Structures are given as C-alpha cells and as structure tokens.
Amino acid sequence: MAEIYQVDSFTTERFRGNPAAICVLNKFPDPKIMLNMAREMNLSETAFVVRNNNEFSLRWFTPTFEIDLCGHATLAAAHILWTEGFWQKDKPIIFNTLSGKLVIKLINGCIQMDFPVIDYHEITEVPNSLIEGLGGITPTFTAKSGKNYLIEVATEEEVRGMHTDTSKLLECKMQGVIVTAKGSDKYDFVSRFFTPEVSVPEDPVTGSAHCTLAPFWRDRLGGTKFKAYQCSERGGELDLELLSNRVLISGNAVTIFKGTTLKEL
Structure with missing residues (x-):
C-alpha cells in the first residue's frame, strides 16, 4: 500500500489555491504506473516522493505526461513531509528533480521554495x-x-x-x-x-x-x-x-484528505 494525500497549495483556505496529489513511496514504480495514478487523481499535478538518506527525490506528472518543474506540487510535497512527520520542521528539505536540486524551507509557518529563474x-x-x-x-x-x-x-x-x-x-x-x-x-x-x-x-x-x-x-x-x-x-x-538567477517563492498549504492505495503502486 502507498500513502496518498491531496493538498491545496498557495492558500490558507480549503478548496482554494491549486490542488495537488502527493504519493510518499519507498521507491518509484514504473513511470506508466505513476502516469496512470496521475490520470486517476485527475489533477493538474500528482507528485511522487522517495526518501534517499537525508534528501528526497521528487517527480511530477500531469494526467498526460511527466514534467520538468512544478511549484504547487513541490510546495504540497514539502507541506506533507513536515506535517505528517516524514521530516523535521526545523530542517530544510532538499528535493532532487529534473530541474536540479530544490531547497525548501519552513519560515515563520510559510513554505519557501528556491527555484531557478526562467528567462523570457x-x-x-x-x-x-x-x-x-x-x-x-x-x-x-x-x-x-x-x-x-x-x-x-x-x-x-x-x-x-x-x-x-x-x-x-x-x-x-x-x-x-x-x-x-x-x-x-x-x-x-x-x-x-x-x-x-x-x-x-x-x-x-x-x-x-x-x-x-x-x-x-x-x-x-x-x-x-x-x-x-x-x-x-x-x-x-x-x-x-x-x-x-533564482526565485524564492513562498506560500501556504492546506491538507484536504489522506488515504492509502489498496495495492502497492
């Protein structure tokens, strides 16, 4: 079984902001399974998190394909790791992603994400x-x-x-x-x-x-x-x-529900 959560990001109110699904796993399943789970959740993003010693690997899927960078699902993933006791609130979270290392901090109750600038x-x-x-x-x-x-x-x-x-x-x-x-x-x-x-x-x-x-x-x-x-x-x-060449993006998040899958992903 796998734990799964739904979180509203960039808001302090339920049913506002941007919803994301977060799966906390021991290892990543086949990408086809992650894509099918994203389709099942039918949100803009479903994020999959795996701990590797003192850092975490993070991947994001839309209902269509895997993407390189997602802010609201990263914020939601950090929120779950801290609020559900997967990581200490006084320590930054380091996510290894397709966009490199992302450092996330909890500052005065607000989640701060260190993201790369995207030029125009x-x-x-x-x-x-x-x-x-x-x-x-x-x-x-x-x-x-x-x-x-x-x-x-x-x-x-x-x-x-x-x-x-x-x-x-x-x-x-x-x-x-x-x-x-x-x-x-x-x-x-x-x-x-x-x-x-x-x-x-x-x-x-x-x-x-x-x-x-x-x-x-x-x-x-x-x-x-x-x-x-x-x-x-x-x-x-x-x-x-x-x-x-970085942008610090800060926001809040609210957990809507948590559950478990009936089978391993």
Missing part, C-alpha cells in the same frame, strides 16, 4: 489563434519563455475578465500561455496560466510561471520583492523574492 525574450508576432483563444485581448508586450508564451495586457480587469477558447489555444502548439498585468490594491501584479496541451485548460496557481513573472516584473517595476495573485476561479497568493 520578446517576440513581435504571435499566432492569431493565440489572441482568439484568449478572447481577443490586446497585448501590450509579447514574449516566449521556455515552452510558454508570455502576454502582458494593460489592466488587471482584462486578465480577470478573459474568456478563453481551448480549441484555438491548442492550435498554437505551445505548452502554456501566461497572461499578466500590473496589479492594483495589495498585489504588485496578477496573472493567469492556460495549459490545454497538458490537459489542464487553466492552472489555478502556478509556481513555475512565477519563475518567469518575477524577472519580467523586476524589469517593469524595479525591485526584487513582489506580492502576486493568480486570479483563476480558485485564486492563490505568492510572495516572491528575486535573486541573481
């Missing part, structure tokens, strides 16, 4: 299907960042009010698209993240997208510390600190 570069043209898929928004800046598009619009209201067409977004042949604008009130900026190619039409709160958003908004606003809000239907808050 400006582009002058984007596919018409991308703009149509985002409801005909008017970009003020367009870029690419890794496998994703990055689109800036003029106002927070445009980000919040977008109605997307998944079929049009799928024509773009990209992993995802980040849409962002300068924030109002208590947030420096807001964003939304759409990833229909990995069977997640809209990701509720995305840590990895903020590895690009942090340097982007440094270039726009100056400074290195930001309070961000991803304004999906569930919504979630992130505190960011930009270092030279």
Whole structure:
C-alpha cells in the first residue's frame, strides 16, 4: 500500500489555491504506473516522493505526461513531509528533480521554495489563434519563455475578465500561455496560466510561471520583492523574492484528505 494525500497549495483556505496529489513511496514504480495514478487523481499535478538518506527525490506528472518543474506540487510535497512527520520542521528539505536540486524551507509557518529563474525574450508576432483563444485581448508586450508564451495586457480587469477558447489555444502548439498585468490594491501584479496541451485548460496557481513573472516584473517595476495573485476561479497568493538567477517563492498549504492505495503502486 502507498500513502496518498491531496493538498491545496498557495492558500490558507480549503478548496482554494491549486490542488495537488502527493504519493510518499519507498521507491518509484514504473513511470506508466505513476502516469496512470496521475490520470486517476485527475489533477493538474500528482507528485511522487522517495526518501534517499537525508534528501528526497521528487517527480511530477500531469494526467498526460511527466514534467520538468512544478511549484504547487513541490510546495504540497514539502507541506506533507513536515506535517505528517516524514521530516523535521526545523530542517530544510532538499528535493532532487529534473530541474536540479530544490531547497525548501519552513519560515515563520510559510513554505519557501528556491527555484531557478526562467528567462523570457520578446517576440513581435504571435499566432492569431493565440489572441482568439484568449478572447481577443490586446497585448501590450509579447514574449516566449521556455515552452510558454508570455502576454502582458494593460489592466488587471482584462486578465480577470478573459474568456478563453481551448480549441484555438491548442492550435498554437505551445505548452502554456501566461497572461499578466500590473496589479492594483495589495498585489504588485496578477496573472493567469492556460495549459490545454497538458490537459489542464487553466492552472489555478502556478509556481513555475512565477519563475518567469518575477524577472519580467523586476524589469517593469524595479525591485526584487513582489506580492502576486493568480486570479483563476480558485485564486492563490505568492510572495516572491528575486535573486541573481533564482526565485524564492513562498506560500501556504492546506491538507484536504489522506488515504492509502489498496495495492502497492
């Protein structure tokens, strides 16, 4: 049997933020089994954790395939290791992943993740299907960042009010698209993240997208510390600190349920 948990990340409230499933195992099963479990859980990410002496190996799966980096499932995994007694709360957690070593700390009750910066570069043209898929928004800046598009619009209201067409977004042949604008009130900026190619039409709160958003908004606003809000239907808050080539992403998490599988994975 294997222990499995569901956690809402980047929130202090149940049923908000971004849900992730966490499996704590003695060893990794066949990748096909992990993918099938991710499909069974049917969340944007299911994470699998295995302890190796004083460090942990961590892998992330969408219902479609394994991915290189996931913020909310990393935060959820650290939350489970500390709250369920798998690791001491006064010690950092080191995850070995496809994106290298990730160091996670618990600071004043908040989980801080040390992630790599993901650079962006400006582009002058984007596919018409991308703009149509985002409801005909008017970009003020367009870029690419890794496998994703990055689109800036003029106002927070445009980000919040977008109605997307998944079929049009799928024509773009990209992993995802980040849409962002300068924030109002208590947030420096807001964003939304759409990833229909990995069977997640809209990701509720995305840590990895903020590895690009942090340097982007440094270039726009100056400074290195930001309070961000991803304004999906569930919504979630992130505190960011930009270092030279790393981003410290901080947030909270809430356990929703725990259980066990009837058979070994």
